[in-house]
Amino acid sequence: MGLRRSLIAVASVAAICAASGAQAKTFKWAFQGDAQSLDPHTLNETFTLGFLSNVYEGLVRRGPDLQILPSLAESWELLDPNHWRFTLRKGVKFHNGNDFNADDVVFTFDRVRMDGSDIKTKVAADTKVVKVDDYTVDIITSQPNPIVYYEWDNVLIMDKEWAEENNATAPTDVTKDANNYAAFNANGTGPFKIVERETDVRTVFKPNPDWWDEAKHNVTEGIFTPISSDATRVAALLSGEIDMMYPVPVQDIKRIDSNGGTATLTGPELRTIFLGMDQKRDELLYSNVKGKNPFKDKRVREAMYKAIDVETIRKKIMRNLSTPSAIMISPFLFSKSAKYERIGYDPEAAKALLADAGYPDGFELGMDCPNNRYVNDEAICQAVVAMLAKVGVKVDLLAQPKALYFKKVLDFDTSFYLLGWTPGSFDSWNVMFNLLACRDENATRAKFNLGGYCNPDVDKLTDEVLVETDPETRDSKIEAAYDMVAEDVGYIPLHQQGLAWAKKDSVDLVQRADNQFMLHFVNVK
C-alpha cells in the first residue's frame, strides 16, 4: 500500500514536472556505436545489453558495485541442489500496461534458447523452467549449479502477450525475414521507455512513471547518440553538446580533465588482457624451431613472462590506465586474489632460462594481435615484441582488425597471441571453463584456450567447481586451480585494462566496472 501510494506520488510529481517543464532535465550521452537491435536476445554484447537494461529488466540486477540484487524476482531459494524457486515481484507492469507474471518468465526463458538467440549460453538447454503459480517459477537444472542466476541480469524479460500480438515470439533471425517487430520496438518493465529511435542517429528515452522501484535519478529525458569518431566524441563533450560519453581515448584524458567543466571517470575494468602460447602442437607454427615446440617447456614460458616489463606498458602505452594482473580473472571478482603476485621483470634471468632450455640464441616466432579490439592492443603487442627481442626471441607481429584476427585465432591457427577476457557471469568458473580447462577435439570446452594449455588437475577442478555448492570449498578449489596455472606459467596475464568515461561536472552518475552505463543512476544538477 505504502509503495503504491508513493508510486502515485512519484507519478503525479513527474506529471507536474512534465506539464510545467520548469525542471526538465535532459541528459545527452554518446558511445562509439549503437545498439544493434532493440531485441534483447539477439546479441550478447556489453553495450547492447547495458543499453537495453534501461528499458528491460531481468529477474536479478546488478548494483553499483556489481552485487546481485533482486529485480523482477523478489527472492529465490534453493529447495534441493538441482531445484531453485524464484518468487516474482507483484504489481509490476510492462510499458504497454500488461501485468508481469510467471508466463512472461517461462516465455522469455524459452525464447532465449531458440535459434537466432545469442543469449543461449546464459540458460542451459536442459534447464526446466516451470510455472508454479502466477508469481512463482521453479528452475530445475540437470546438475547442481550454485551460480545458475549469475548471468540473469542479462536475460531480459519480455511480455508474452506483446510478443504474440506482434509476431515476435522468436528472436530476430537474420537469415529469414529480419524485420522483426521486437528489433525496432521495446516493451519492458524498466525505468525508461524508448519514445523515439532512429538506428545509428538517436534514441530518446523518457522515464517510466509506473516503474516498480523508486527512481533515484532526476532525468526527464535521455537522448543517446552514437558518435563513432573518437575526436568528434571528445569535441562534442568539450563543446557542451553532450553531457557524457565513453569510451575516452587514453591520449585525450588529460585534455578533458584540464578543460573547465568536464572530467574523466576512470577505473579498472573487469577485462583481463593476457598473452597465450601454443602448448598443444608438437611443432610450433610460424617458427624457425622445427620438430619440437619450445612452449612445451615450462622454462621457455617462464622466460617469456620474465622478459615482459608490464610496468613500462602501463606507464608508456596505457598512460597509467591499467592495473598489472597476476591471475586470469579481475582481482575484483575473486576473493583470494590478493595473494597472487606477478613474476618479476628480469631479462637476464629470462636469457638464462632460454639458454637452459636449449635456446641460447633465442628463436623466431609469429604473434597474432588485434588492432581494434582492446585499448591500445596493437601498441601493447609492439612493446611485447621489442621486449622479447632483448632476450633474443624474434617475434614477427601480425596485427589485424578484429574480424580477421578472430577468424584466424579461433581456428587455433596461432602460436602466440594477445587476448582479453571478461567472464560473463563475473565468476571464476567461466574463466576456468573457457580458458584454463583442457581443450578437446571439438572445442566443446575451453574454446578460447587458443594455445591449448592443459593441466588435467585444473581440468578436473573445473568440473568440480561447477557443481560445488559450498562457497568455502568452491573458493578453495578455484584457488587451487589458479595456483596450478601460475605454477605452470600456462598464460602470461598482462593487465586489467582501464575504463575511461568522461562527463560534465554538473552530472552525477555511477561507473560500473562491467562498463555498463545505467541511465537510472544519473542526476543532473
Place this chain on the structure above:
Amino acid sequence: MIGFIFKRFIQSFIVMFLVALLAFTMFNFLGDPVNQMVGIDTTAADREALRDRLGLNDPLLVQFGRFVSNAVQFEFGQSYQHKRAVSGLILDRLPATLELSMIAAIFTLVVGVPMGVYTGLHRDSLLSKIFMTISLVGVSLPTFLIGILLIFVFSVQLQWLPSFGRGEVIDFGFWSTGLLTATGWKAIIMPAVTLGLFQMTLIMRLVRSEMLEVLRSDYIKFARARGLASRAINFGHALKNTLVPVITIAGLQLGSLIAFAIITETVFQWPGMGLLFLQAIQVVDIPIMAAYLMLIAFFFVMINMIVDLLYYVVDPRLRVDATS
C-alpha cells in the same frame, strides 16, 4: 544518339558486373562476419550453424551467382548487423548523403569557379596569392584533419556549429531533409565545406589554368581589338569556353563527392550511406558492402553518361561529328 546511349548502356552493365565480381573477391579477405554477429560466449557449433544458414559455407562461385541473380531484382538481402533489409537501410540513408554531396557540390562550384576566374584574371594580386595558398591547403590536407580542425575551431572554441549529426530533419516519407530547419543548415555547413574543399580547389585551379590559356587565344585578342567591354570578354567569351573541361571534372567529382563522403560522414557522425558502409566494413556486413558498392558504381556510370550527353549540348562540334 540512340545508338550512343545503347552502347553506353551495355558498357555500364559490364562495369557493374566487374565491380560486383571484384567486390566479392575482396569480401573473402575481410574476415569472418559470424564472429562479429555473436557474443564471445556463443559455442562453436552455434557459430557453424549460423555460418551455414547464411550460406557462407557455399563455394564462392555459388555465393556470387546468388548475389547477382538477387541484385538484378534489386534484392540485396538482410544486413547481418542491423537485421533489416539492406535496400530499406540504404534508402533511409540515401537522402542524408545526397543532400550533403549536393550542398558540397554547390559550394564547390559557387566558390571554386569565381575564385578560379579571379585568380586567372588577376594573377599577381595579393588576393590571388591568398586564394592559391588556401587551395594548397585544400589539396594537401587530408579530409579528416580538415574536419577535426573545423570542429575544434567552430564547435569547441567558438561553439557556433554542432560537431556531429544532422540537426532536426523533416520527414516526407520517402525523403528526409535537414534543409528546412535552422539546425539542419547549421549542421550541414562544416561537413559540406570539409567534403567540398578538395574539389573546390581542384575546380579553382582548373578554371584558372583554362582561363589563362583562353585569354591568350586569338579570338580574345580580336574581341579586345573590337573594343568589347572586358566584362563581356571575360565572362561571355573566355569563361564560356573554359567550361567543357570544367563540366567533365565537376561531373566526375560529383561521383567522388558521394563516394568519398565516407570519411566526412564518419568525422561528423553524418547519418548517411558512407557511415553505414564504414561501419559495415568493420563488422564484415557483406550485404551492406555489396549493395553500397553496386550503388556507387551505378552512380558513377550514370554520371559519366550524363556528362557525355552534356558535351553534346555544350560543344556544337560534337554534334557535327555525330551527324557526319
